Amino acid sequence: xxxxxxxxxxxxxxxxxxxxxxxxxxxxxxxxxxxxxxxxxxxxxxxxxxxxxxxxxxxxxxxxxxxxxxxxxxxxxxxxxxxxxxxxxxxxxxxxxxxxxxxxxxxxxxxxxxxxxxxxxxxxxxxxxxxxxxxxxxxxxxxxxxxxxxxxxxxxxxxxxxxxxxxxxxxxxxxxxxxxxxxxxxxxxxxxxxxxxxxxxxxxx
Numbered sequence: 483x484x485x486x487x488x489x490x491x492x493x494x495x496x497x498x499x500x501x502x503x504x505x506x507x508x509x510x511x512x513x514x515x516x517x518x519x520x521x522x523x524x525x526x527x528x529x530x531x532x533x534x535x536x537x538x539x540x541x542x543x544x545x546x547x548x549x550x551x552x553x554x555x556x557x558x559x560x561x562x563x564x565x566x567x568x569x570x571x572x573x574x575x576x577x578x579x580x581x582x583x584x585x586x587x588x589x590x591x592x593x594x595x596x597x598x599x600x601x602x603x604x605x606x607x608x609x610x611x612x613x614x615x616x617x618x619x620x621x622x623x624x625x626x627x628x629x630x631x632x633x634x635x636x637x638x639x640x641x642x643x644x645x646x647x648x649x650x651x652x653x654x655x656x657x658x659x660x661x662x663x664x665x666x667x668x669x670x671x672x673x674x675x676x677x678x679x680x681x682x683x684x685x686x687x
Contacts, residue, residue, distance in 0.1 A: 578603050589631065596638075
């Protein structure tokens with residue numbers, strides 16, 4: 483994790499959850515991170531079974547040139563990655579583990595920029611993990627991002643973040659399309675294997 487925005491919101495998520503695996507959504511106080519709000523989003527599961535933006539910061543909406551409230555999260559990604567991205571977001575909620583994506587954004591006129599995207603699970607009052615707190619931030623300044631909207635994001639790599647495993651390093655995952663293509667292992671099995679690697683790494687320290 484290299485971008486200050488993702489570092490700070492991950493630290494905040496860790497602080498408010500305390501000893502729990504994930505904080506309640508009611509614990510998220512916008513006034514605690516006012517300087518990050520324009521780069522933050524909240525995703526929710528819908529009755530249709532997909533995952534959509536409940537809230538999206540102004541900078542995120544500006545990046546894509548449209549209001550993202552109610553839009554499917556997968557709609558931001560390259561066509562071949564829609565199902566994979568949605569499955570991964572659902573996995574973050576199901577397994578209550580935050581994840582970090584590195585992605586390349588492509589503009590409508592061919593510009594490229596690198597981004598860090600973090601997703602962290604939130605619990606509802608009933609205890610279910612049905613929302614995600616996240617952030618999207620460029621890894622470097624690019625003047626064209628303020629002018630030309632992004633057409634889509636393409637995933638470069640993804641990692642689970644071992645927030646509750648002390649100083650263990652993040653377990654790197656294969657690109658999502660490779661995970662989905664691995665017919666011998668379902669997504670749940672892959673997630674469990676990554677958790678096992680995190681635990682082993684932590685114990686080794």
